[in-house]
Amino acid sequence: MKAKFGLIAGALALASAIPATAGTVSNGFTVSVNLSSRCIATNASAPTLDFGTYTAFQAAAATPATPVTMTFDCTRGLAPVSVAFDTTNGTAAGVGVLVGLQYGLTASSAVTTAGTAASTTTIGTADAVSYSISGSMPANQAGTCGAATCAGSHTRTLIVTY
Amino acid sequence: MARQSIAARVLSKGALAALILGSSFALAGEATARFGVSVNLQAETPPEFGACKANEVLHSKGVTATVTCTPVPIPKQPGADGRVVSSVLFHISRGTWLGTADETMGLGTVTSWRVIRLANRDYLEMMVGW
Secondary structure, three states: OHHHHHHHHHHHHHHHHOOOOOOOOOOOOOOOOOOOOOEEEOOOOOOEEEEEEEEOOOOOOEOOOOOEEEEEEEOOOOOOOEEEEOOOOOOOOOEEEEOOEEEEEEEOOOEEEOOOOOOOOOOOOOEEEEEEEEEEEOOOOOOOOOOOEEEEEEEEEEEEEO | OHHHHHHHHHHHHHHHHHHHHHHHHHHOOEEEEEEEEEEEEEOOOOOOOOOEEEEEEEEOOEEEEEEEEOOOOOOOOOOOOOOOEEEEEEEEEOOEEEEOOOOOOOOOEEEEEEEEEOOOOEEEEEEEEO
16 A cells, blocks of 8 residues: 555656646737838928028129028938929029029039938937028129118028928 | 610710710829928128228319229238229320320210229229310
């Protein structure tokens, strides 16, 4: 009788020592998103395109000493299709008038710096799209000024369509 | 009933068109960025020629006009004269150059007055008939 109990106890001890075998089971699901592509302006403040000093009836056209660069962050792969200027202070083509002086603006072709793709460790970066804005003020203009000198400025807007 | 059906069809077509238009507009987006444009208009040309003073003297031979100009000094450049202006009187009678003196001025003569900017030989010329 004692021997029987000893055998049973030994068997139980052996059974508890054997590890249970692990099993896996999978259940798939879908992750989806609908990305609305867009571009956003990134200039911290509005830069100024300065034509400098224009002397009435000057013989040469005036051009800004330094063009301004307007930058946009765009969804990677999204290429803007066109650019235009506001029609509040001029025409969409960029023509405007300051202190009676006509000027024309030009926007360069887009220069795109490709962003980095997102990964499991980083969210990636946007494509940086930039435009250089310059202009010209034709020669031989009288201007409008009731004093020896008049300073004029206004705000224009670059509109990028994508 | 038939009218309602036609109206319903027109309405549904209109709704479809609006939906198509709406979806096509949704494809285009705009981003805007502002910048300033500035200029400083100088209405008066800075004086390039010196101030000039004219003086007329009547005498038996006619009129003698004297123009005195005050040269404006400019920074000297290598090889350039420091003065800006110089006046030269050419006296002409019936197409013949008589000289630069003004004693021979008289009725029927023409005086050509030329103010020369010595720095670059640019000049302003006036002709006066007496």
